[in-house]
Amino acid sequence: xxxxxxxxxxxxxxxxxxxxxxxxxxxxxxxxxxYLVGKTGTGxxxxxxxxxxxxxxxxxxxxxxGFNLREMDWKKVPYLxxxxxxxxxxxxxxxxxxxxxxLKFVLKATGWKDxxxxxxxxxxxLDKVGLKAKGFKMPFxxxxxxxxxxxxxxxxxxxxxxxxxxxxxxxxxxETSDEIMQLLFxxxxxxxxxxxxxxxDYRVINKFPARMVRTERGQMIDNASLTIE
Ligand SMILES: Nc1ncnc2c1ncn2[C@@H]1O[C@H](COP(=O)(O)OP(=O)(O)OP(=O)(O)O)[C@@H](O)[C@H]1O
Numbered sequence: 001x002x003x004x005x006x007x008x009x010x011x012x013x014x015x016x017x018x019x020x021x022x023x024x025x026x027x028x029x030x031x032x033x034x035y036l037v038g039k040t041g042t043g044x045x046x047x048x049x050x051x052x053x054x055x056x057x058x059x060x061x062x063x064x065x066g067f068n069l070r071e072m073d074w075k076k077v078p079y080l081x082x083x084x085x086x087x088x089x090x091x092x093x094x095x096x097x098x099x100x101x102x103l104k105f106v107l108k109a110t111g112w113k114d115x116x117x118x119x120x121x122x123x124x125x126l127d128k129v130g131l132k133a134k135g136f137k138m139p140f141x142x143x144x145x146x147x148x149x150x151x152x153x154x155x156x157x158x159x160x161x162x163x164x165x166x167x168x169x170x171x172x173x174x175e176t177s178d179e180i181m182q183l184l185f186x187x188x189x190x191x192x193x194x195x196x197x198x199x200x201d202y203r204v205i206n207k208f209p210a211r212m213v214r215t216e217r218g219q220m221i222d223n224a225s226l227t228i229e
Pocket of ligand 1: 039
């Protein structure tokens with residue numbers, strides 16, 4: 001039986017006092033690629049934030065890579081974060097240091113100490129995203145597509161079982177978006193990484209078909225049929 005990497009049962013997703021999604025039931029297996037689609041403001045980011053421990057799960061059950069979301073407190077969040085990688089639309093790189101130092105910053109923050117091992121790991125993830133020779137570049141010296149590759153490299157640092165990507169192609173032109181999608185699918189295939197990706201880019205979904213769940217009117221609909229909006 002496939003390992004379940006993300007599981008929510010009767011979960012209610014809140015932003016402060018506001019119920020955003022009611023009775024969410026979701027199960028995503030190891031190695032699966034799953035789109036999270038839905039109109040703006042329907043709760044895609046809120047759902048992902050719950051999965052990476054940024055929003056508490058107050059009602060219902062949930063586990064991510066074996067971590068019980070109901071028992072999550074601020075002390076356990078760093079352990080959860082080490083098991084997953086998060087990719088954002090706006091890259092969120094530190095602008096005052098080069099790519100190598102951006103990546104080393106994350107390694108140090110997640111407990112790495114040995115300089116040689118850190119250098120090896122940084123070289124390894126940059127190689128995986130096709131940026132082998134770009135470690136000494138500053139973020140502002142890179143194109144949007146290259147910065148998104150660095151963001152994905154950062155997500156790969158701790159060899160995560162799960163990558164949560166929030167509109168990773170949102171700021172990219174179609175050609176660069178396709179390159180990023182190819183990279184994400186390649187990572188999922190080569191390393192058995194589960195990927196959940198929020199998007200409202202139906203061009204991308206049509207070109208790179210995969211499982212899809214949808215947020216709509218306060219609910220999450222699983223296996224929604226593909227309709228073009
Ligand atoms: N930090 C916050 N505090 C309070 N309410 C929030 C917060 N962030 C989002 N919301 C509200 O939660 C609802 C869902 O927002 P969310 O960002 O999860 O939707 P989304 O589907 O990801 O939208 P988008 O596609 O625009 O990113 C919206 O009504 C939004 O106004």
